[in-house]
Amino acid sequence: MKSQRVTVIGGGGKMGRFFTQWLTALGHHISILEQNDWERAEHLLADADLVLICVPIECSLEVIRKVTQYLSPTTALADITSIKAPAVRAMLKHHTGPVMGLHPMFGPSIQSLVSQIVVVCPGRGDESFQWLLNLIEGEGGKVMFSTPEEHDQMMVVIQAIRHFATLSFGIFLSEEKIDIRRSLDFSSPVYRQQIDIVNRLLTQSASLVVDIMLATQERREAIVRLANTYSRLAQLVMQGDREALLLELKAVNSFFAEEIACNFRESTCFINNLIPLKESLIKNRRVAENTEGIFHEYSL
Amino acid sequence: MKSQRVTVIGGGGKMGRFFTQWLTALGHHISILEQNDWERAEHLLADADLVLICVPIECSLEVIRKVTQYLSPTTALADITSIKAPAVRAMLKHHTGPVMGLHPMFGPSIQSLVSQIVVVCPGRGDESFQWLLNLIEGEGGKVMFSTPEEHDQMMVVIQAIRHFATLSFGIFLSEEKIDIRRSLDFSSPVYRQQIDIVNRLLTQSASLVVDIMLATQERREAIVRLANTYSRLAQLVMQGDREALLLELKAVNSFFAEEIACNFRESTCFINNLIPLKESLIKNRRVAENTEGIFHEYSL
Numbered sequence: 358m359k360s361q362r363v364t365v366i367g368g369g370g371k372m373g374r375f376f377t378q379w380l381t382a383l384g385h386h387i388s389i390l391e392q393n394d395w396e397r398a399e400h401l402l403a404d405a406d407l408v409l410i411c412v413p414i415e416c417s418l419e420v421i422r423k424v425t426q427y428l429s430p431t432t433a434l435a436d437i438t439s440i441k442a443p444a445v446r447a448m449l450k451h452h453t454g455p456v457m458g459l460h461p462m463f464g465p466s467i468q469s470l471v472s473q474i475v476v477v478c479p480g481r482g483d484e485s486f487q488w489l490l491n492l493i494e495g496e497g498g499k500v501m502f503s504t505p506e507e508h509d510q511m512m513v514v515i516q517a518i519r520h521f522a523t524l525s526f527g528i529f530l531s532e533e534k535i536d537i538r539r540s541l542d543f544s545s546p547v548y549r550q551q552i553d554i555v556n557r558l559l560t561q562s563a564s565l566v567v568d569i570m571l572a573t574q575e576r577r578e579a580i581v582r583l584a585n586t587y588s589r590l591a592q593l594v595m596q597g598d599r600e601a602l603l604l605e606l607k608a609v610n611s612f613f614a615e616e617i618a619c620n621f622r623e624s625t626c627f628i629n630n631l632i633p634l635k636e637s638l639i640k641n642r643r644v645a646e647n648t649e650g651i652f653h654e655y656s657l
Numbered sequence: 658m659k660s661q662r663v664t665v666i667g668g669g670g671k672m673g674r675f676f677t678q679w680l681t682a683l684g685h686h687i688s689i690l691e692q693n694d695w696e697r698a699e700h701l702l703a704d705a706d707l708v709l710i711c712v713p714i715e716c717s718l719e720v721i722r723k724v725t726q727y728l729s730p731t732t733a734l735a736d737i738t739s740i741k742a743p744a745v746r747a748m749l750k751h752h753t754g755p756v757m758g759l760h761p762m763f764g765p766s767i768q769s770l771v772s773q774i775v776v777v778c779p780g781r782g783d784e785s786f787q788w789l790l791n792l793i794e795g796e797g798g799k800v801m802f803s804t805p806e807e808h809d810q811m812m813v814v815i816q817a818i819r820h821f822a823t824l825s826f827g828i829f830l831s832e833e834k835i836d837i838r839r840s841l842d843f844s845s846p847v848y849r850q851q852i853d854i855v856n857r858l859l860t861q862s863a864s865l866v867v868d869i870m871l872a873t874q875e876r877r878e879a880i881v882r883l884a885n886t887y888s889r890l891a892q893l894v895m896q897g898d899r900e901a902l903l904l905e906l907k908a909v910n911s912f913f914a915e916e917i918a919c920n921f922r923e924s925t926c927f928i929n930n931l932i933p934l935k936e937s938l939i940k941n942r943r944v945a946e947n948t949e950g951i952f953h954e955y956s957l
Contacts, residue, residue: 591884
């Protein structure tokens with residue numbers, strides 16, 4: 358394949374660096390345009406085959422507007438923010454050439470693309486991006502097509518709601534001053550999994566986590582609905598309303614029934630396979646504790 | 658080791674059957690006393706070396722009172738309910754012989770005891786239970802000593818709070834009519850893990866799940882506090898109070914800091930090892946879907 362000229366906007370950020378390193382390693386020519394490089398924008402953008410926008414979510418629309426004035430109509434334009442409808446709309450509006458919304462469902466700490474998902478929201482001129490999608494799939498990644506609207510709706514749950522629930526659980530444990538280490542001694546593998554999930558979220562950039570929750574009115578409202586569900590159920594618990602809780606469980610059971618059927622087997626196998634793995638990790642814990650921790654951003 | 662005469666109270670229930678089968682396979686003489694067997698209680702209890710109470714949580718105190726009148730002072734008495742302080746207190750009060758509270762942190766569907774935890778709350782005459790603890794450890798299980806009070810406090814979080822949080826998350830997804838299957842297509846491994854956790858909880862006995870949440874006033878109050886935490890944070894989200902949320906994250910981060918340090922490495926390795934496993938499981942999904950599902954109770 359012909360070597361591509363790619364300009365990564367925000368190439369100094371964590372995901373920007375990830376794509377820069379990955380594409381460079383594959384033999385492409387990468388330029389980086391950072392916050393203070395706009396005077397060189399013409400030079401960095403006019404000849405690019407692909408411009409990839411990797412900037413924080415709250416700047417993405419402004420950066421799209423700024424970038425597009427320098428692009429040639431043949432340049433392919435893509436962004437990687439976690440909200441796709443407004444970004445794809447803005448790219449289509451301000452750029453006449455090929456446009457694609459991307460959302461890599463992983464963070465910059467991954468070791469390989471194997472089994473990692475990239476959501477793809479086609480805008481215009483898909484064929485200009487085919488080399489990139491082929492690279493992702495060639496490295497074992499998975500390309501998932503979606504409309505921007507479906508993507509955004511799914512991310513309300515997959516990102517905003519889940520982060521909120523995980524974070525709140527962690528905050529509750531800290532408010533209650535639970536001895537986490539001791540609680541893990543008592544715990545079944547599933548509790549350990551849940552503490553892991555809290556820990557992973559806490560190793561993320563705090564502002565990214567907060568911005569993902571706050572990003573849209575739709576997300577904020579969904580979070581409030583989630584809190585209302587918790588409150589409603591907590592009231593049933595406080596009243597000791599066993600019958601009402603059993604009815605709730607019955608309803609949710611039938612909703613999940615199909616998923617449970619094929620998932621339970623997976624999950625059992627999953628857990629059974631985790632135990633020996635965890636065992637060896639715990640044995641190595643003392644070693645890990647004596648090593649200074651270096652944290653990476655991790656897949657949301 | 659000399660073969661022991663063990664009477665399992667509630668030996669027809671799921672955990673009762675588990676212990677019956679396990680101890681029988683190891684060559685011990687097991688008798689079962691079920692709800693309608695009380696007229697044979699004298700015969701079933703008087704000569705037992707160990708009486709193991711495996712009845713639903715809400716009957717355990719009554720059953721302890723009933724059982725103890727038939728015991729000889731040399732009979733070892735243990736129970737396996739998930740609330741230990743009142744059970745151990747009642748056993749010590751009504752029985753003059755050896756007493757031990759046990760809480761197996763697993764469900765009856767486990768394939769082996771390897772890495773499974775049994776919490777042990779010593780009451781009196783520990784040496785009479787040593788053969789049982791040796792058996793558990795001999796099969797790869799882990800014995801965790803605790804006071805009944807510490808155990809109960811830990812279980813507020815490990816069982817009641819966690820079940821409530823998981824269940825509420827599942828109920829919210831059903832209220833929002835999320836297409837779970839489709840959402841998994843988009844998802845990172847961590848989201849898949851969380852859906853698994855919901856699924857696993859839903860395969861449990863509904864009344865066991867509800868009773869675990871309702872069991873004590875302490876648990877109910879903790880659940881209400883959890884709901885309050887969610888509400889408080891949801892309000893910050895609704896107000897778009899980025900600064901306050903960042904402060905919350907900062908506080909919880911320093912609370913979890915120590916745990917994160919040694920856990921993140923575990924967790925990353927964990928996730929990296931899960932991916933290939935999940936892949937092969939997903940490939941087998943079609944097969945699983947065409948097979949009728951048989952569900953087992955699973956470790957809480």
